[in-house]
Amino acid sequence: MPARRAPSRAGLAVVAALAPLLAACSVLVTGTPTPAPPRTLDGAQVERDVRAVLAADPSTAALATAPVLCPQQVVVYPQLVLFCQAQLGSVIRSIPVTVLDRDGNYQVGRPF
Numbered sequence: 001m002p003a004r005r006a007p008s009r010a011g012l013a014v015v016a017a018l019a020p021l022l023a024a025c026s027v028l029v030t031g032t033p034t035p036a037p038p039r040t041l042d043g044a045q046v047e048r049d050v051r052a053v054l055a056a057d058p059s060t061a062a063l064a065t066a067p068v069l070c071p072q073q074v075v076v077y078p079q080l081v082l083f084c085q086a087q088l089g090s091v092i093r094s095i096p097v098t099v100l101d102r103d104g105n106y107q108v109g110r111p112f
Contacts, residue, residue: 039104041082043072046106050084050095053108060111063088070097076104086111 047068055064063086070084080099085092096109 039076
């Protein structure tokens with residue numbers, strides 16, 4: 001049976017130097033980050049803001065008293081335009097809402 005040879009100091013130094021690198025690689029390979037959930041708009045808040053904008057303009061103030069319905073849980077994409085609806089009597093009006101940025105800021109447009 002051959003005799004076992006003791007590891008050299010140079011070999012131990014190489015292993016010691018590579019150990020942190022190997023540990024970091026195993027963490028990178030095994031630990032997969034989970035993506036953040038997409039940001040969405042609060043439809044109820046958008047409806048309140050649309051009513052406020054309509055109420056602030058004398059030409060659309062009557063429309064602010066009508067029920068306003070906006071899409072719920074819309075994913076935030078800059079330049080996305082969504083449409084809320086307000087029904088005054090038998091007339092349904094659409095109000096565009098434009099998403100301005102990734103933070104979810106938006107601008108309420110004029111009804112048509």
